[in-house]
Amino acid sequence: MVDFAADQLANLDMSELDCPNLLKNLEILSPDHVELAKILIQNGQSHLFNDWPESGVDDDEKRAFFDQVARLNACYFGGLEQYIKNARELLADSKAGKNPFDGFTPSVPTGENLTFGDENFINYEEAGVKEAKNAAFVLVAGGLGERLGYNGIKVALPSETSTGTCFLQLYIEYILALQEASGKLAEGETQKEIPLAIMTSDDTHARTLALLESNAYFGMKPTQVTLLKQEKVACLADNDARLAVDPQNKYRIQTKPHGHGDVHSLLFSSGLLNKWRDAGVKWVLFFQDTNGLLFKAIPASLGVSATKQYQVNSLAVPRKAKEAIGGIAKLTHADGRTMVINVEYNQLDPLLRATINPEGDVNCETGFSPFPGNINQLILELESYIEELKKTGGAIKEFVNPKYKDATKTSFKSSTRLECMMQDYPKTLPPTARVGFTVMDIWLAYAPVKNNPEDAAKVPRGNPYHSATSGEMAIYRAHSLILKKAGVQIGDPIMHVFNGQEVEVWPRIVWKPKWALTFSDVKRKIGGNCSVSQKSTMVLKGRNILVEGLSLDGALVVDSIDNAEVKVEGSTQNTGWILENVDYKDSSYPEEIRIRGFRINKVEQLEGNFREPGRHCLKP
Ligand SMILES: O=c1ccn([C@@H]2O[C@H](COP(=O)(O)OP(=O)(O)O[C@H]3OC[C@@H](O)[C@H](O)[C@H]3O)[C@@H](O)[C@H]2O)c(=O)[nH]1
Numbered sequence: 001m002v003d004f005a006a007d008q009l010a011n012l013d014m015s016e017l018d019c020p021n022l023l024k025n026l027e028i029l030s031p032d033h034v035e036l037a038k039i040l041i042q043n044g045q046s047h048l049f050n051d052w053p054e055s056g057v058d059d060d061e062k063r064a065f066f067d068q069v070a071r072l073n074a075c076y077f078g079g080l081e082q083y084i085k086n087a088r089e090l091l092a093d094s095k096a097g098k099n100p101f102d103g104f105t106p107s108v109p110t111g112e113n114l115t116f117g118d119e120n121f122i123n124y125e126e127a128g129v130k131e132a133k134n135a136a137f138v139l140v141a142g143g144l145g146e147r148l149g150y151n152g153i154k155v156a157l158p159s160e161t162s163t164g165t166c167f168l169q170l171y172i173e174y175i176l177a178l179q180e181a182s183g184k185l186a187e188g189e190t191q192k193e194i195p196l197a198i199m200t201s202d203d204t205h206a207r208t209l210a211l212l213e214s215n216a217y218f219g220m221k222p223t224q225v226t227l228l229k230q231e232k233v234a235c236l237a238d239n240d241a242r243l244a245v246d247p248q249n250k251y252r253i254q255t256k257p258h259g260h261g262d263v264h265s266l267l268f269s270s271g272l273l274n275k276w277r278d279a280g281v282k283w284v285l286f287f288q289d290t291n292g293l294l295f296k297a298i299p300a301s302l303g304v305s306a307t308k309q310y311q312v313n314s315l316a317v318p319r320k321a322k323e324a325i326g327g328i329a330k331l332t333h334a335d336g337r338t339m340v341i342n343v344e345y346n347q348l349d350p351l352l353r354a355t356i357n358p359e360g361d362v363n364c365e366t367g368f369s370p371f372p373g374n375i376n377q378l379i380l381e382l383e384s385y386i387e388e389l390k391k392t393g394g395a396i397k398e399f400v401n402p403k404y405k406d407a408t409k410t411s412f413k414s415s416t417r418l419e420c421m422m423q424d425y426p427k428t429l430p431p432t433a434r435v436g437f438t439v440m441d442i443w444l445a446y447a448p449v450k451n452n453p454e455d456a457a458k459v460p461r462g463n464p465y466h467s468a469t470s471g472e473m474a475i476y477r478a479h480s481l482i483l484k485k486a487g488v489q490i491g492d493p494i495m496h497v498f499n500g501q502e503v504e505v506w507p508r509i510v511w512k513p514k515w516a517l518t519f520s521d522v523k524r525k526i527g528g529n530c531s532v533s534q535k536s537t538m539v540l541k542g543r544n545i546l547v548e549g550l551s552l553d554g555a556l557v558v559d560s561i562d563n564a565e566v567k568v569e570g571s572t573q574n575t576g577w578i579l580e581n582v583d584y585k586d587s588s589y590p591e592e593i594r595i596r597g598f599r600i601n602k603v604e605q606l607e608g609n610f611r612e613p614g615r616h617c618l619k620p
């Protein structure tokens with residue numbers, strides 16, 4: 001040890017290690033550590049050693065620090081030096097308020113506008129279900145969910161509490177239902193499995209795996225699911241890109257996820273894309289962690305991709321000005337280049353002010369932003385996607401989004417980091433690429449759970465809350481509206497306040513994806529004159545349930561095995577399931593209840609559970 005240290009000191013140019021606390025520890029470091037230390041010192045990071053005691057104290061922790069630095073250095077293209085360099089440039093641009101879209105003028109692009117339930121929509125849904133057997137799904141679920149402030153992983157949250165189905169279960173059940181329905185339409189071919197990849201991070205990986213394993217993968221084959229873990233990047237404490245020391249451990253650099261843009265390089269480098277292509281996959285569908293409505297929009301939008309042969313199809317909904325969702329814009333450069341791309345919500349206002357509208361991000365006469373809102377559901381055509389990634393390796397343009405303490409923009413409220421977004425993928429595509437987007441009704445397609453109750457209650461009136469409360473209520477509204485369009489008489493919603501948010505409370509209607517995937521499926525399974533009152537709950541869990549002339553005022557739950565055919569008819573009245581307010585501060589309830597502001601008191605219901613094959617009837 002002593003020899004090594006002496007050797008090391010003799011060969012060192014001390015000016016490269018101008019940091020007293022580090023010099024005091026040289027004897028415990030390996031040559032690799034010293035090289036890494038040089039990189040840090042030369043790039044303005046000597047503060048990392050400010051609180052280091054002399055050698056002999058915490059030596060293992062100090063060595064572990066350099067192991068972490070080695071990982072951060074290896075996992076970033078160009079190493080930490082490049083990371084710090086990129087960070088300084090992006091932070092300077094951000095401080096100067098520089099518009100990342102310099103030279104581009106935005107305009108409103110035209111896309112495919114779909115109206116739920118019309119002939120066009122129904123045709124696209126049919127085309128989409130047919131095509132689904134050639135799809136692969138990718139869920140990006142590495143995010144911390146900082147805005148929601150929920151302690152668990154977001155995909156484990158119940159999407160709604162009438163059935164308690166968590167988001168991951170809901171997504172998997174939809175994919176399995178699509179697989180089954182699509183397979184049926186492809187008679188003669190062998191049934192294909194639709195693959196699912198889930199991008200996790202250190203924050204979510206173990207818990208995502210545990211959720212899958214403790215639930216038998218919610219019915220999927222474990223081999224059908226691939227988990228890809230993204231690595232985190234170093235946090236930045238200030239405008240000079242000084243790396244942030246972990247508040248929990250002075251021998252670690254604080255790290256945070258690099259953003260969902262990592263998904264492209266991970267899919268590419270893992271070899272998954274080639275494997276999928278060899279298995280006949282044509283479409284890759286990306287989606288986010290907490291949107292309980294998303295799959296209602298999938299059949300039709302996949303139908304659009306297939307029919308129009310889009311290489312990129314982004315799903316969008318009408319967007320309220322200042323809503324925290326990106327705007328899809330056509331950008332025309334002074335040199336004539338154009339692209340249709342998401343402009344992230346924090347960049348849209350400055351871009352508009354700098355170009356076409358001094359008022360920035362405001363609604364137009366329709367009451368919505370003229371720019372469709374990106375819900376970050378992308379459908380990529382696999383062949384051209386692979387071709388593109390062969391060139392880029394999946395690298396995506398980065399950005400930084402520091403939250404400044406004040407207008408001087410000299411310090412941050414908390415550390416920041418470089419990020420990249422999956423929807424920036426089309427930025428490198430040639431102008432000939434077929435890039436399109438599909439606009440759907442909000443009530444059908446988008447109800448994310450992102451905001452904690454306090455923040456949600458502060459959302460400007462008329463803008464969506466994006467909370468656990470609104471997410472659950474949107475699921476009931478969508479099912480109610482679909483049934484209404486299928487001819488069922490649905491009780492009008494009442495307005496109610498939960499956790500300071502006023503929401504529409506519709507009848508609590510939900511069904512399993514295998515009961516109906518498309519509007520045509522719903523219409524086939526509903527007959528006669530049906531009605532459901534506002535106070536009612538209706539849960540349909542079986543595949544073959546026919547609802548015929550049902551009049552429901554209360555709660556009804558029907559479950560059945562696949563080869564049982566159940567007819568539900570007649571008039572049912574019971575006390576039903578009652579929504580009771582819960583304050584989000586009331587810690588006697590579990591967090592997933594508190595964040596939605598209510599619990600369901602299941603007082604009385606009519607229940608039908610059919611475990612025998614054949615025909616059955618449920619009549620109260
Ligand atoms: O590093 C990360 C960050 C995020 N994610 C995942 O990416 C998804 C989106 O993350 P966030 O919820 O933080 O995204 P944001 O709300 O900031 O914006 C996103 O959704 C709304 C769209 O309009 C925006 O254009 C899109 O960027 C989540 O599923 C999250 O788990 C990762 O997988 N890794």
Ligand SMILES: [Mg+2]
Nearest residue numbers: 143145146147
């Ligand atoms: Mg975010």
